[in-house]
Amino acid sequence: MAEGKVTIIGMADLAVCTPPDGITTLGLGSCVGIAIRDPISKVGGLIHIMLPDSTAVANNKNIPKFADTGIEELVKQVVEKGALRSRLVAKIAGGAQMFAFQSGNEAVRVGDRNVAASLAKLKEMRIPVLAQDTGDSYGRTVIFYPETGDYIIKAVGKPEKVI
């Protein structure tokens, strides 16, 4: 695979790219990284969302912060860059419970809620989820290459995996 430029995105942030470039986000914790791609045009994008639902909080101006508004925006941007809306497919990673207290009641299990909200939004938008690596209790660094659709996941003390 040709080595392209890799863009780094942070929390509540997104980026779109074309081959051979990639996009990475470092240290996803309870946040979720949603990668979307059109396998024919090979245009893709990655978003790092922090919260499940923009309608649940008063301050919801920050579009990429939420699963619902963020995924819509990501889809819009990959389509603008040349992806065909009906061909889009997705992979997701993250949503860990970093600290033991987060395994308590639903309100504090924000990782699980982020994953559930991301899957629900993708389903609503009829974007198939090809693979996911979510939950558990460790952080993940992810790199997405729209050229191949490879979503590389690195975690501390674990072998690198590609989904």
Add this chain to the structure above:
Amino acid sequence: MANLSLEQLTEQYADLLKELGNIGAGNATSALSQMLDLKLDMSVPEVRLLEFKNVGQAMGGADQIMVGIYLMVEGDIDGSMMFLLSSPSARHLVNIMMQTPDATGENFTEIELSALKEVGNIITGAYLNSLSMMTNLAIVPSVPYVAVDMLGAILSVPAIAFGTEADQILLIDTQFFSDVKLEGYFVMLPDMESYSKILSALGMGDHTIS
């Protein structure tokens, strides 16, 4: 009652917030120093207002492996407190406490993690006690929780908690270090309402922070 944005709060009260960090971290550093019988220095506290996308770059990079000891704070002040140690520092600290000078690596045993939590408990207690005495506000920390992971993943937890109210995160952090290999951060993260309570407790008037 005056309305303050997070930017205005940071600008107008930077010195005051730094002083809170200074007193809190000063007490925490001396507690740690006494516990380990080591000389420790600390930096001038930083009051940082960060965009979420820049949180990872703070304190040495999102993919840096760190040990994070996290306590939720309740009472008059709500929020969280974090004690962060670089992985080699945590190893060094554990080796001093457990008297296992030859142990290496970032795989900590249950007992070692428990020791780290206890250190976190004692020194964040010193930090929060001094804050409580200064403001006369009740500050009740939870039991400590520990994670050994990438800094970005650890900080995602307080960032998400702050993110339900704001689009930036305001934190007060202080670095400590020694001539032997021990370095880390104390990070204090009151929620927005608590910042206004702190200001009014210190006689700075009534503010709503939004």
